[in-house]
Amino acid sequence: MKILIVGSGGREYSIALSLKNDKNVESLYFAPGNGATDELGINLDIKDFEKLADFVENEGISLTIVGPEAPLVEGIVDVFRKRGLTIFGASKAAARLEGSKAFMKDFLARHDIPTARYIQTSSYEKASDFIDTLSAPIVVKADGLCAGKGVIIAKSKDEAKKAASDMLSGESFADAGKTVVVEEFLDGFELSVFAVCDGENYKILPAAQDHKRLLDNDEGPNTGGMGAYAPTPLANDDIYSQIEEFVVKPTLKGMREEGAPYTGVLFVGAMVVGKKVYVLEYNVRFGDPECEVLMPLLKSAPSELFYKAAAGRLNELDLQFKDEFAVGVVVASENYPYKSSAPKPISVTAKNSAHSHISYAGVDKKDGVLYANGGRVLLCVGIGKSVKEARDNAYDLTKKVFFEGAKFRNDIAYQALK
Ligand SMILES: Nc1ncnc2c1ncn2[C@@H]1O[C@H](COP(=O)(O)OP(=O)(O)O)[C@@H](O)[C@H]1O
Numbered sequence: 001m002k003i004l005i006v007g008s009g010g011r012e013y014s015i016a017l018s019l020k021n022d023k024n025v026e027s028l029y030f031a032p033g034n035g036a037t038d039e040l041g042i043n044l045d046i047k048d049f050e051k052l053a054d055f056v057e058n059e060g061i062s063l064t065i066v067g068p069e070a071p072l073v074e075g076i077v078d079v080f081r082k083r084g085l086t087i088f089g090a091s092k093a094a095a096r097l098e099g100s101k102a103f104m105k106d107f108l109a110r111h112d113i114p115t116a117r118y119i120q121t122s123s124y125e126k127a128s129d130f131i132d133t134l135s136a137p138i139v140v141k142a143d144g145l146c147a148g149k150g151v152i153i154a155k156s157k158d159e160a161k162k163a164a165s166d167m168l169s170g171e172s173f174a175d176a177g178k179t180v181v182v183e184e185f186l187d188g189f190e191l192s193v194f195a196v197c198d199g200e201n202y203k204i205l206p207a208a209q210d211h212k213r214l215l216d217n218d219e220g221p222n223t224g225g226m227g228a229y230a231p232t233p234l235a236n237d238d239i240y241s242q243i244e245e246f247v248v249k250p251t252l253k254g255m256r257e258e259g260a261p262y263t264g265v266l267f268v269g270a271m272v273v274g275k276k277v278y279v280l281e282y283n284v285r286f287g288d289p290e291c292e293v294l295m296p297l298l299k300s301a302p303s304e305l306f307y308k309a310a311a312g313r314l315n316e317l318d319l320q321f322k323d324e325f326a327v328g329v330v331v332a333s334e335n336y337p338y339k340s341s342a343p344k345p346i347s348v349t350a351k352n353s354a355h356s357h358i359s360y361a362g363v364d365k366k367d368g369v370l371y372a373n374g375g376r377v378l379l380c381v382g383i384g385k386s387v388k389e390a391r392d393n394a395y396d397l398t399k400k401v402f403f404e405g406a407k408f409r410n411d412i413a414y415q416a417l418k
């Protein structure tokens with residue numbers, strides 16, 4: 001089959017790489033893709049959803065997979081489905097679980113899904129009164145999409161009030177901050193758990209851990225994610241069963257009842273406090289870099305997972321994973337995440353193997369040469385029989401990748417190895 005992948009990051013590259021080795025897949029297309037995806041398929045410069053659907057129809061593409069949240073929130077899935085096209089992703093109504101934190105928190109409350117105590121409001125007085133009932137640290141979140149920058153963990157009530165006031169006035173995040181969520185701080189460890197859903201049925205994937213901070217020991221500013229690994233031994237059977245029973249099942253049921261059946265990937269941002277799982281947030285797509293460490297662990301054909309989920313037939317699938325671990329180390333540009341960096345040519349002295357490979361993200365191609373174009377440039381992924389072996393393979397690969405100003409964390413997967 002022919003498959004279109006919407007997006008341009010390492011996540012989309014890794015989905016494509018896994019599909020490339022799938023015998024059901026004839027050819028791949030990307031909208032827009034990046035400087036390296038053109039080695040895996042054809043990059044398209046079509047932004048308009050209707051025009052993209054025209055292309056899919058004319059080309060006989062049988063499946064579209066949407067990587068990032070923005071097109072989902074903008075309704076790409078609705079446009080494609082209306083035209084009878086098979087697409088993997090959440091509808092516009094379902095994507096509100098990520099597009100609005102206020103909607104998401106109220107949804108969790110309506111369906112008794114465990115989450116931090118909160119209020120959502122557009123009134124400074126109400127936010128301030130609620131802050132007075134909490135003790136520091138206090139979490140203040142902008143309602144709308146803020147590219148991972150809309151959450152403040154305030155160290156005092158005054159700081160929390162200032163954050164709420166800056167958001168509500170529109171100063172911090174414009175319209176995305178016109179409503180805020182204020183919530184209690186949960187002290188535990190975080191997991192990323194993904195459920196692939198078809199509205200009715202679901203498949204839970206191995207739990208992963210992301211590393212949001214720029215520097216080793218979780219120091220420095222937040223980033224889009226500096227590395228990930230899976231499966232994490234921190235998630236035991238009890239945690240998986242809590243996520244299934246108290247999170248995924250009631251969410252699918254609740255979304256059906258509310259007229260927005262959930263399809264695509266449900267990303268559960270979980271915090272485990274003591275032994276209890278709480279939902280921090282939902283995302284309506286794969287995490288990036290988590291996706292890059294989950295795709296290589298799939299034993300089942302990835303085309304079947306995506307196609308059956310998009311077609312509402314996940315119940316037919318016996319999803320299998322390899323008995324291995326994957327660790328992904330993000331290699332970023334010099335000035336990330338503060339400001340952009342000048343393009344730098346990339347050289348790689350290793351070939352992809354069964355033990356390690358590169359997943360390309362922020363890259364452009366000019367005259368056949370790959371350039372790091374700023375931000376998160378690529379991921380070195382290592383595979384192994386243990387977290388340690390996978391990590392060693394990933395770090396061995398980082399030694400074979402060069403561009404000026406390249407930087408990465410040295411402690412990815414530390415929580416699994418301490
Ligand atoms: N209630 C909370 N208690 C403790 N930490 C939190 C809480 N809410 C969010 N965080 C931290 O802030 C990060 C970002 O918050 P999240 O809700 O995932 O928003 P986003 O990913 O949209 O920025 C989380 O990954 C977590 O580390």
Ligand SMILES: [Mg+2]
Pocket residue numbers: 269281
């Ligand atoms: Mg998050």
